[in-house]
Amino acid sequence: MADKRHSGWRLAAFAAPAIPLSAMLLPITIYLPNYYSKELGVNLAAVAAAGVLIRLFDLGFDPAFGYLIDRVRTPLGRFRPWVLLGTPVAMLAIYSLFMAKPGVGAIYLTFWLIIVGIGQSMAQLSMMAWASQAATLYHERSRIYGWWQAMTVAGMLFILTLPVIVGKMGGTDAAGVHAMGWFVIAALPLAVGLALLAMREPVSVNVDHHINWRHYWAMIREPAVLRVLATDIIISTAPTVAGTLLFFYFESVRGYGRPETAQLLLFYFVGALVGAPIWTRLAKVITKHRALAVAALCYAVVQVGVLFAPGGPLVSIIVMFVAGLPFSAGSILLRSMMADVADVVRLRTGADLSGMLFSLLSGTIKIGTSVAVGVSLFTLDAVGFDAKAGAANSSLALNTLSGLFALLPAALGVLAAWIISGHRLDKAAHDDIRRQLDDLDVPPPTPGELG
Numbered sequence: 001m002a003d004k005r006h007s008g009w010r011l012a013a014f015a016a017p018a019i020p021l022s023a024m025l026l027p028i029t030i031y032l033p034n035y036y037s038k039e040l041g042v043n044l045a046a047v048a049a050a051g052v053l054i055r056l057f058d059l060g061f062d063p064a065f066g067y068l069i070d071r072v073r074t075p076l077g078r079f080r081p082w083v084l085l086g087t088p089v090a091m092l093a094i095y096s097l098f099m100a101k102p103g104v105g106a107i108y109l110t111f112w113l114i115i116v117g118i119g120q121s122m123a124q125l126s127m128m129a130w131a132s133q134a135a136t137l138y139h140e141r142s143r144i145y146g147w148w149q150a151m152t153v154a155g156m157l158f159i160l161t162l163p164v165i166v167g168k169m170g171g172t173d174a175a176g177v178h179a180m181g182w183f184v185i186a187a188l189p190l191a192v193g194l195a196l197l198a199m200r201e202p203v204s205v206n207v208d209h210h211i212n213w214r215h216y217w218a219m220i221r222e223p224a225v226l227r228v229l230a231t232d233i234i235i236s237t238a239p240t241v242a243g244t245l246l247f248f249y250f251e252s253v254r255g256y257g258r259p260e261t262a263q264l265l266l267f268y269f270v271g272a273l274v275g276a277p278i279w280t281r282l283a284k285v286i287t288k289h290r291a292l293a294v295a296a297l298c299y300a301v302v303q304v305g306v307l308f309a310p311g312g313p314l315v316s317i318i319v320m321f322v323a324g325l326p327f328s329a330g331s332i333l334l335r336s337m338m339a340d341v342a343d344v345v346r347l348r349t350g351a352d353l354s355g356m357l358f359s360l361l362s363g364t365i366k367i368g369t370s371v372a373v374g375v376s377l378f379t380l381d382a383v384g385f386d387a388k389a390g391a392a393n394s395s396l397a398l399n400t401l402s403g404l405f406a407l408l409p410a411a412l413g414v415l416a417a418w419i420i421s422g423h424r425l426d427k428a429a430h431d432d433i434r435r436q437l438d439d440l441d442v443p444p445p446t447p448g449e450l451g
Contacts, residue, residue, distance in 0.1 A: 005137075005140060006140070006144070008147075011143065011144055013197070013199075014147070015148040016194045018149075018152040019191055021124055021152075021188070022151075023156065023158060023159035023180065024090065024120060024188075025120065026156050027159060027177065027181075028097070028116070030246060030247070033051070033244065033377065034247050036100075040102050040103075042106060043106070044381050045378065047377065049374075050110040051373035052374040054117055057114050058117050059363055062125065062359040062360070066125065066357070068082075069129055069355025070353055071211055078201060079126040079129060079201060080126075080196060082123070082125075083127060086121070086123035087123055090120050090122075091185050091188055093112050095181060097116060098184075099178060100112075121359075123192065125358055128148075128335060128358045128362070130199070131339070132339035132358070138340065141339045141340065142288065142336045143280065145331070145333075146328075148335075149328045150276045153273040153276065154273065156272070159184075161266065162179040162180050162183060163179070166179050167259045215349045218349050224423065225345070225360075229360055229361065231330075231334065231419045231420040232334050232361055233365075234415050234416040235412070235413070237409075238410075238412035239327060241372040242405055244376050246265065246405070248385070249405040252387075253401060253402055255391060264317065268321065269324055271321040271322060272324040273328075279292075279295055279332055279333060283336075288336055288337050290421070292329055292330065293418075294417075295329030296330075296417035296420070297417045299326035299327075299410075300413030302319075302325075304406055326413075337425070338357055339354070341425065345357065380404070385400070385401060
């Protein structure tokens with residue numbers, strides 16, 4: 001199965017969990033900081049501190065979990081048990097976070113952010129590592145992660161429509177947050193069940209399961225591993241900075257209301273959905289790393305354009321749509337590239353370390369988000385920005401907000417493009433590695449075949 005082209009229906013079913021998993025993460029990054037500070041009365045600096053603390057926890061949890069994926073084999077398979085275990089954990093944490101009442105504090109927020117991180121990591125990391133085994137061909141991997149990203153963006157679009165619908169029906173901002181939580185709780189077990197039915201786990205024949213520190217030391221010394229991880233931490237930080245500050249920026253600087261800003265965010269993710277197949281196809285023409293460099297530079301240019309674009313609803317819609325086009329490139333291409341790098345590591349070490357590699361990739365994303373939330377919110381707090389004051393904030397606070405929202409992500413996009421441009425694992429090199437691995441994976445002859 002892994003060496004063949006999967007049908008679109010199979011890939012769509014396998015990627016279905018991306019819908020609730022993305023619908024879970026997006027509000028945590030974009031809605032919850034504003035919700036907990038504005039609606040529940042939690043200090044903005046305390047919200048920022050909670051975000052930093054849970055990311056520090058994740059930095060230890062994700063590699064430990066990746067180690068378990070690489071080492072543990074069960075009758076249910078290598079990946080399925082963790083997906084099944086992570087699902088109810090995430091559901092419980094989402095309920096506690098999204099249905100919280102006034103009076104909760106930073107400790108409550110931090111505890112449940114940690115629990116939701118555990119559940120989400122168990123499901124997400126298992127699925128990402130599984131996808132790398134389900135497709136082994138260079139371009140097929142871009143395709144499988146392209147489907148995952150398309151479902152991710154679809155989940156984002158759907159979850160973002162809920163507050164808009166609730167607002168149109170006369171509901172409060174709090175009611176919109178509650179609606180997002182209930183959607184995730186209902187959709188997650190259904191999507192996971194569909195994925196488990198759609199794809200079976202391939203089995204590698206000659207793989208060393210007795211993994212020790214020498215395998216991981218050889219892995220982390222691989223230049224391609226470091227380059228992909230460095231690019232990911234930078235390219236994931238950029239949109240998270242902008243996403244964290246999006247409502248603050250459009251409400252305080254541009255003068256939009258919450259419903260109008262939410263609608264603009266929808267057009268951003270429509271652009272991301274449209275852009276997903278563009279980067280997959282461009283990668284087939286100019287290789288994955290060059291396509292990613294192009295996307296990162298496009299993101300930088302457009303992000304600055306958001307800051308200087310004239311006002312007006314139509315212009316804002318167009319700008320946000322164009323700004324969303326590069327969004328999917330990093331998630332698709334870096335995951336596909338990491339799956340290719342995992343083949344290099346396996347060939348050189350004899351061990352399948354895909355669990356650890358994808359846990360590190362997930363960890364870099366979380367580093368990026370923690371830096372984004374922590375630095376941006378702490379900076380705003382330091383210059384006296386008040387979310388409730390809106391346009392009445394000082395010029396220093398509003399200018400700082402504008403710079404953090406547009407210029408900082410643009411600079412990170414340029415840096416990411418420069419780093420990934422040095423990647424050397426193209427299709428020809430990967431095809432040669434796969435041929436060597438296929439030779440290793442030929443099953444040993446049975447006693448009868450030996451005569």
